[in-house]
Amino acid sequence: MSLTIYRKAHFNAAHRLYREDWTDEKNLEIFGKCSNPHYHGHNYELEVGVSGEIDPETGYLIDIKELKDLILEEVEEPFDHKNLNIEVADFKNLNPTVENIAMVIWNRLRKRLDTRYDLSVKLFETPRNFVLYTG
Ligand code: NI
Numbered sequence: 712m713s714l715t716i717y718r719k720a721h722f723n724a725a726h727r728l729y730r731e732d733w734t735d736e737k738n739l740e741i742f743g744k745c746s747n748p749h750y751h752g753h754n755y756e757l758e759v760g761v762s763g764e765i766d767p768e769t770g771y772l773i774d775i776k777e778l779k780d781l782i783l784e785e786v787e788e789p790f791d792h793k794n795l796n797i798e799v800a801d802f803k804n805l806n807p808t809v810e811n812i813a814m815v816i817w818n819r820l821r822k823r824l825d826t827r828y829d830l831s832v833k834l835f836e837t838p839r840n841f842v843l844y845t846g
Contacts, residue, residue, distance in 0.1 A: 715762040715831070716772045720782045722757070722791040725750040726807040750794060753836050755812070757786065759820065760831040773828065785819040809836040813844040821846065 727750045728742040738746040745751070759782055761773050793799055795807040801815045813834040821830055835841040 712764065713762060714765060714772055715760045716775065716778075717758055717760050718775060718778045718782060720757040720759065720787055722755050722787050723752060724755060724790050724793050724795050725752045726795040726802075727751070728806055728808060730806065750796070755790075756835040756838075756841075757782070757816065758833040758835075759816075760833070761824070762829040762831070763827055781820060781823055785823060786816055809834055809840060809842050810844075812836075813842045817844045817846060 728745040729738040763772050765772055795802045805811050813832050817832040824830055831845045833843045
């Protein structure tokens, strides 16, 4: 049996894609407008999937309230309305691309989630650009 339950979440955040060891010209060439030194924002949409077995006693795979609170604590509270480069320690030495943000979110949730569950993180940076990370 394979069953996945999803919880959606949302956060707004600012970022800048750049490497400190590159010149402004090189950063602009590689990252384009995303390298704007004055930062820019995205409305990130998140879909967290938890897979596992249904508990025959409750009929739940996971208590969705638990999952909601976990996403709130590990993603929304630390990331929402933040400058990811400056205010979120995970990105102090990590370019906050949608790929890396999805990985960071997965790692944060994985640490708190029982090992009997599989975890997937789908993160939309724009309605058309998104990544799926499953570990
Ligand atoms: Ni961007």
